[in-house]
Amino acid sequence: MINLSNILVVDDAAFMRLNLKNILGEFGHEVVGEAENGKQAVEKYRDLEPDLVTLDITMPEMDGIEAAAKLKEIDKDVKMIMCSAMGQQAMVIKAIEAGAKDFIVKPFNKDRIKEAIEKALA
Amino acid sequence: MSDNDQYLDMFFAEARDYIQMLNDNILQLEENPENKEVINSLFRAAHSLKGMSATMGFNTLTELTHKLENMMDKIRNGEIVVDTEIIDLLFAGIDHIENIVAQIKENGNEDIDIDGFLKQLEKQISVAKNRKPEEKEEKPAELGLELSSEEIENIRENKKELDTVYQIKVLLADETEFKQARASMIFKSASELGYIVKSEPKKEEIAEVELENNKIKIILVSSQTEEDIQAEIMNITDIKEVKIEEIKLPEKEEGDKKDSGESKNMTNSFEVSSTVRVDINKLDKLMNMIGELLINKTRLQALNIKSDGFKEVLPQLDRVTMDLHHTVMQIRMEPVGVMFNRFPRMIRDLAKEEGKEIDFIMKGKETELDRSIIDELGDPMTHLLRNAVDHGIEKPAEREEKGKDSEGTINLSAYQKGSEIIIEVKDDGSGINIDKVVQKALTKEVVSKNEIEEMDRHEKLQLLFEPGISTKEEVSDVSGRGVGMDVVKRTIASLDGEIFIESKADKGTKFRISLPLTLAIQEALMVKINDEIFAIPLNAISETLKIKTEEIKQVKGSDVIVLREKTIPLIDSRESLNLDIDYGQYKDKKEIPIVIVKSGAKEIGLIVDELLYQQEIVIKSLSNYLNNVPNISGATIIGDGEVALILDVRDIA
Numbered sequence: 001m002i003n004l005s006n007i008l009v010v011d012d013a014a015f016m017r018l019n020l021k022n023i024l025g026e027f028g029h030e031v032v033g034e035a036e037n038g039k040q041a042v043e044k045y046r047d048l049e050p051d052l053v054t055l056d057i058t059m060p061e062m063d064g065i066e067a068a069a070k071l072k073e074i075d076k077d078v079k080m081i082m083c084s085a086m087g088q089q090a091m092v093i094k095a096i097e098a099g100a101k102d103f104i105v106k107p108f109n110k111d112r113i114k115e116a117i118e119k120a121l122a
Numbered sequence: 123m124s125d126n127d128q129y130l131d132m133f134f135a136e137a138r139d140y141i142q143m144l145n146d147n148i149l150q151l152e153e154n155p156e157n158k159e160v161i162n163s164l165f166r167a168a169h170s171l172k173g174m175s176a177t178m179g180f181n182t183l184t185e186l187t188h189k190l191e192n193m194m195d196k197i198r199n200g201e202i203v204v205d206t207e208i209i210d211l212l213f214a215g216i217d218h219i220e221n222i223v224a225q226i227k228e229n230g231n232e233d234i235d236i237d238g239f240l241k242q243l244e245k246q247i248s249v250a251k252n253r254k255p256e257e258k259e260e261k262p263a264e265l266g267l268e269l270s271s272e273e274i275e276n277i278r279e280n281k282k283e284l285d286t287v288y289q290i291k292v293l294l295a296d297e298t299e300f301k302q303a304r305a306s307m308i309f310k311s312a313s314e315l316g317y318i319v320k321s322e323p324k325k326e327e328i329a330e331v332e333l334e335n336n337k338i339k340i341i342l343v344s345s346q347t348e349e350d351i352q353a354e355i356m357n358i359t360d361i362k363e364v365k366i367e368e369i370k371l372p373e374k375e376e377g378d379k380k381d382s383g384e385s386k387n388m389t390n391s392f393e394v395s396s397t398v399r400v401d402i403n404k405l406d407k408l409m410n411m412i413g414e415l416l417i418n419k420t421r422l423q424a425l426n427i428k429s430d431g432f433k434e435v436l437p438q439l440d441r442v443t444m445d446l447h448h449t450v451m452q453i454r455m456e457p458v459g460v461m462f463n464r465f466p467r468m469i470r471d472l473a474k475e476e477g478k479e480i481d482f483i484m485k486g487k488e489t490e491l492d493r494s495i496i497d498e499l500g501d502p503m504t505h506l507l508r509n510a511v512d513h514g515i516e517k518p519a520e521r522e523e524k525g526k527d528s529e530g531t532i533n534l535s536a537y538q539k540g541s542e543i544i545i546e547v548k549d550d551g552s553g554i555n556i557d558k559v560v561q562k563a564l565t566k567e568v569v570s571k572n573e574i575e576e577m578d579r580h581e582k583l584q585l586l587f588e589p590g591i592s593t594k595e596e597v598s599d600v601s602g603r604g605v606g607m608d609v610v611k612r613t614i615a616s617l618d619g620e621i622f623i624e625s626k627a628d629k630g631t632k633f634r635i636s637l638p639l640t641l642a643i644q645e646a647l648m649v650k651i652n653d654e655i656f657a658i659p660l661n662a663i664s665e666t667l668k669i670k671t672e673e674i675k676q677v678k679g680s681d682v683i684v685l686r687e688k689t690i691p692l693i694d695s696r697e698s699l700n701l702d703i704d705y706g707q708y709k710d711k712k713e714i715p716i717v718i719v720k721s722g723a724k725e726i727g728l729i730v731d732e733l734l735y736q737q738e739i740v741i742k743s744l745s746n747y748l749n750n751v752p753n754i755s756g757a758t759i760i761g762d763g764e765v766a767l768i769l770d771v772r773d774i775a
Contacts, residue, residue, distance in 0.1 A: 084300070090329045092303040096310055102359065105299045115359055122357070 005051035038062025155204035316344025424761030459487030486536035514551030721775035
């Protein structure tokens, strides 16, 4: 079975962060930190060293794609899952090329999230 | 073996494959008469058979396959429309092929009169409009990617020695969100496994180009095995199917031909994988020899030589023996599909005969089992499936009356569970009439009235496996030919397997067969009973423990223990082995060693004198003189060269 892990949730919308946090909590994972944009995400990643990062794509200051690339620079083994929405397919592809492990599409489906996280951590 | 014999062996082996292929494809053709790929495979199979038969000089077979090939050609060109009549005719043709091949195998001649059938074929073919068939080259409908000669050259230059070239076809699930993004994950995963030579869609264009039919094709050069690549890609979400084939690069030709003909040849060679057909007897012999090796290793171990070199070489020997055993087991494994494949045709024919509508679903055809088990299993499986059609699934009108779909379903599935292979046959038919079974058991005096009263539903169902219960009085054409469920059970038991049954009135019946993965070599617990050493196969043991006399309780005059709130009956192994001493001596001991063994859902505590050690044992069957010794399933040789008997836990429990 999969180990329960520490997760950093990155999204500019507090609502989405809460939404994700609750879902992740249900699966027994702990959200150890939250960030509102890519810049914060990079800082918090250094501080917290989480097992996994969920990254929203459209964010102010630094978007998810750029953040993905930065995080990959800091830690080549970083595990990132992109949180995308309708119409962001091209961005997701960029993020995957930048090193993201997987993606989920809003509105979130719990099973999908579970599957993505389990696979990313495996 | 003469040359001709060698050819014959190969002919039979290949003919069998082609006949299977024909059967499968005709079934598919019936469902999708328009499917060009199916028709093409049919044509190719008939064509290959014709070529082989002609080479061997089997004229009847050549003529038959030639006519069938003609017919398939007409179907391909749309001159013959596929209907039930045509399908039946094709099936009949294959039966004739099968009969002729069997005849040749038996006595070398092919004197089977098929003139009538050939005329029938002829008639269908000439009825078809006399349009000249187009002279076009047969081409498989779903091609892989082709490599240009430059690309082949490129691979040759960059490929490392251990690299393999693979053709990978990935199918995404229909409901996949962001298909192109998924595709990019596949590309990424593939490039981590090796080097992508070519792909469709192109890797660089993945963001712009929509996928065609959810398919992605990749030619990958990689040092990984097919299985590893498969597993890696399947692990990505939303992947429905991954097909991987090894591509053989064409031989480098002198004169460096660089025309397109060369790359066409390559496409054909995608189909070829390098295999060797080996006589199963040779594998049996090899397995036997490994068994001997293992016995000698165990004996060597028991010598306990005090030398550093000895201590080093023993684990080495141990590992090599186990690897060897494992490899041979692997070689002996075959997918159950080789047995399953004949069932769709059988079910179809039976259903048609009886006017029933049946959806037959097979799962887990790739599950592997020892070849010898597969061979033995064919008959019992056929019996169970025939039963499902004959007694299980009701006629459409009856089903509708019951509020069920007029089409019944039969599921056949296989899968691995731990060290066992499970095969299930499930139908959604009328279920087994328990009252009838009980009635029959009473008339046949298999059980007494008193015993019946003690039985629960489940136990009553098991009566079906008693001799004489499942056989029908009036022999029907389909099942009930005197071979009853008792034979099914016996066959499965002889393979060291078990069969379970579940049934609900009007809901259906499920048979579950569990079989061990290996037969010849097993882990066992060695125990001492009355100063003799016995082996108990580890897969039958759920635990071992030592209890005190005061923990023994009495239920209905028998000794039991209560283990985690479960009452488990105790059996004195001395008694079940009929050893000539007083039973029940264990009660004088301070600590009583007990092996909890399981058989199906049943658990018993077997009292032994001493728990010794765990060991791999080579199972040797007892000779014919000693056949059917109760509670003993075989023998093995232990370290000091002594023979130890193997306890048959299922018998005891």
